[in-house]
Amino acid sequence: RVGFANEAPFGFATPDGKLTGEAPEVAKAVLARMGIDEVDGVLTEFGSLIPGLKAGRFDLIAAGMFVNPARCGEIAFSEPSYGIGQALLVPAGNPNGIADYASIKDNPDLKLAVMAGAVEAGYASDAGVATEQVVSLPDQSSLVAAVQAGRADAAALTALSIADMAKKAEGVESTTPFGEVAGKSVKGHGAFGFRKEDTDLLEAFNAELTAFLGTPEHFALVEPLGFGADYLPNLTTAELCAAQ
Structure with missing residues (x-):
């Protein structure tokens, strides 16, 4: 049993209930190599994945979860399967000219939506975004809805997630991806x-x-999901767990 958080393209369920995404597909391929052919997905809010794992609701997390020292203190991580930068979801036309977290910090009237339990709240804090500017929401669909309705001026996630959200939703677009904050x-x-x-x-x-x-089999699985x-x-995980 694997825990996932319905965050495309990292781990999500299709309309017919099929578990897919970069992490579940790689996990299924790796587990098959280990002789484990049956894999059941357990849909869980992102912020509940680590507690759910520790409580035994599932045996591993397959949600594209970033490795960082705080999480390394709670659970063990495999070696990473991908590396990626950040982007923001903004209204179509980007009326506020938002480029990154610094754009939010520089205008105290702007609101930034982040996903509860994800790393983006920390990035916003590092960039100097005020706590009262940050809105914490449970999942991707909530982030999109907040930007569409004007309850948030931008939403933050990984560049691939934001690109996927912008492609599927009306009235929103992605900023240019970026790799540094503060x-x-x-x-x-x-x-x-x-x-x-x-x-x-x-x-x-x-x-x-x-x-x-890095094998052809790996790329064949993940390239349709936007990875490559x-x-x-x-x-390495050791380097990420020891990061300052």
Whole structure:
């Protein structure tokens, strides 16, 4: 059983209930190499993925979750399966001329929507965005609706998620992706989450994952979802967990 948060293109359910996305597809391929062919998805709000894993609701997180030191303190991570920057969802035509988090900071009248439990609230804080400018919402559809309705002037997620949201929703568009906030890299690296005690499972998963990444089979799975050679990771989990 794998936990996912319905965040396209990282992990989501199709209208007919099929579990797909970069993380579930890679997880299914890796688990098949381990002799595990049946994989059930457990839909969970992003902010509840780590508590759900620790409570035993599922055996791993397949949601494209970024590796960072705080999360490394709670759970164990596989090696990353991708690395990616940030973008903002804004109203069509970008009437406020928003480019990045600094644009929000520089205009105290603007509101920024972020997904509860995701890294973007921290990026906003690092950029100097005031707490009262930030609106925390549970999922992607809430972010889109907030921008469409004018309850938020922008919404923040990874560049791929924002591009996917802009493609599917009316009246919104993506800013140009960016890789730095307040002089620091915000290229996030997504990996699979495991309970700290499940060391044998993690070790076996990592062995097959690292052999799989970058192969033609891997690219055939993830390129239709917007991933490819440009999104291969360039940092290890050990480096990400030790980051300042």
